[in-house]
Amino acid sequence: MPSARPADPSRRRLLAGAAAAALLPALGPLTATPAGAADPADILRRPIPSTGEEIPVVGMGTWITFNVGDSEPLRQDRLEVLRTFLALGGGMVDSSPMYGTAEEVVGWCLERLPAAETAGLFSATKVWTTWLMRDGPQQMAESRRLWGLDRFDLMQVHNLEDWEDHLPTLADDKAAGRVRYVGVTTSHGRRHDEMARIMERHPLDFIQITYNILDREVEDRLLPLAAERGIGVIVNRPFRQGSLFRTVAGRPLPGWAAEIGAATWAQVMLSFVVSHPAVTCVIPATTRVDHMRENMAVLRHPLPDAALRRRMADDLRAL
Numbered sequence: 308m309p310s311a312r313p314a315d316p317s318r319r320r321l322l323a324g325a326a327a328a329a330l331l332p333a334l335g336p337l338t339a340t341p342a343g344a345a346d347p348a349d350i351l352r353r354p355i356p357s358t359g360e361e362i363p364v365v366g367m368g369t370w371i372t373f374n375v376g377d378s379e380p381l382r383q384d385r386l387e388v389l390r391t392f393l394a395l396g397g398g399m400v401d402s403s404p405m406y407g408t409a410e411e412v413v414g415w416c417l418e419r420l421p422a423a424e425t426a427g428l429f430s431a432t433k434v435w436t437t438w439l440m441r442d443g444p445q446q447m448a449e450s451r452r453l454w455g456l457d458r459f460d461l462m463q464v465h466n467l468e469d470w471e472d473h474l475p476t477l478a479d480d481k482a483a484g485r486v487r488y489v490g491v492t493t494s495h496g497r498r499h500d501e502m503a504r505i506m507e508r509h510p511l512d513f514i515q516i517t518y519n520i521l522d523r524e525v526e527d528r529l530l531p532l533a534a535e536r537g538i539g540v541i542v543n544r545p546f547r548q549g550s551l552f553r554t555v556a557g558r559p560l561p562g563w564a565a566e567i568g569a570a571t572w573a574q575v576m577l578s579f580v581v582s583h584p585a586v587t588c589v590i591p592a593t594t595r596v597d598h599m600r601e602n603m604a605v606l607r608h609p610l611p612d613a614a615l616r617r618r619m620a621d622d623l624r625a626l
């Protein structure tokens with residue numbers, strides 16, 4: 308198990324407003340994406356509350372984007388997306404047996420990357436049982452085979468499906484070293500009450516929920532509860548499955564974007580999400596290397612403070 312580390316050194320990077328503006332020249336061209344491998348000491352990380360292990364605050368999702376089947380050209384494209392992610396300091400890769408061929412494609416890509424390039428991988432997948440597949444342990448073994456791993460860093464119960472059955476199995480797997488962390492996920496507001504009840508009664512390392520600059524319901528209850536219970540938070544759908552880009556289409560970036568080094572709307576949206584103190588990691592999904600570079604640049608940007616966060620949300624709501 309990883310050793311515990313000091314509490315939240317990432318706060319050093321929580322710069323905003325005048326302070327951030329004053330520092331911008333010293334920090335250099337914040338909008339530029341790093342050309343080569345990231346210096347791990349220089350990227351924004353957050354500790355996993357249950358252990359203190361730090362992970363980069365930007366990870367990646369694989370829903371739809373890595374579900375490319377047998378197509379060799381598409382697999383090669385995704386290989387470059389994953390290679391770029393890892394080279395720029397990325398850690399968490401999130402998938403699920405629900406995502407068609409995504410797990411298989413992730414495994415195919417990992418197999419083609421040298422060990423030195425995958426050293427920072429934080430593997431996260433899910434158990435997702437339906438009437439077709441009720442055997443959680445068998446499904447998780449299949450996921451390990453597809454990814455080519457002996458154990459996952461994180462195993463989550465997908466959409467809270469059959470969580471009563473899976474959580475005891477995951478606790479056993481954690482004790483036996485088959486998985487390092489356990490969690491539960493949802494992307495539906497209607498499951499939030501159930502998720503809160505699980506968070507209150509069961510030991511969890513992570514929850515995964517939807518949060519973005521326009522969908523902020525989780526700020527009222529789930530994010531404070533996660534902070535209070537020492538549960539890490541993974542944020543899915545930071546771009547509302549991409550539809551937020553239609554909301555901002557043709558709109559120039561507001562002046563405050565420069566204060567957080569954001570050169571694009573994607574960077575504004577990701578900075579908003581990861582600047583919430585209860586958030587551990589955000590997992591945007593992309594099929595494109597240029598979008599991956601854009602998203603990963605946020606790991607080197609200063610974050611907005613509470614006042615700027617309010618302004619960002621107000622301005623986006625007003626569009």
Ligand SMILES: NC(=O)c1ccc[n+]([C@@H]2O[C@H](COP(=O)([O-])OP(=O)(O)OC[C@H]3O[C@@H](n4cnc5c(N)ncnc54)[C@H](OP(=O)(O)O)[C@@H]3O)[C@@H](O)[C@H]2O)c1
Pocket residue numbers: 367368369370371372401402465466492493494515542543544545546547548549552573590591592593594595597598599601602
């Ligand atoms: N219940 C659950 O457990 C659950 C539910 C939902 C999601 N998730 C996880 O969360 C991940 C993320 O959520 P999501 O995939 O639904 O949606 P998302 O990350 O909010 O949006 C993905 C879309 O954003 C676009 N995009 C990414 N970066 C961009 C950029 N820099 N500029 C412009 N467009 C950009 C992508 O298009 P391009 O390909 O063109 O970049 C893609 O269409 C999923 O992949 C999955 O791993 C889990």
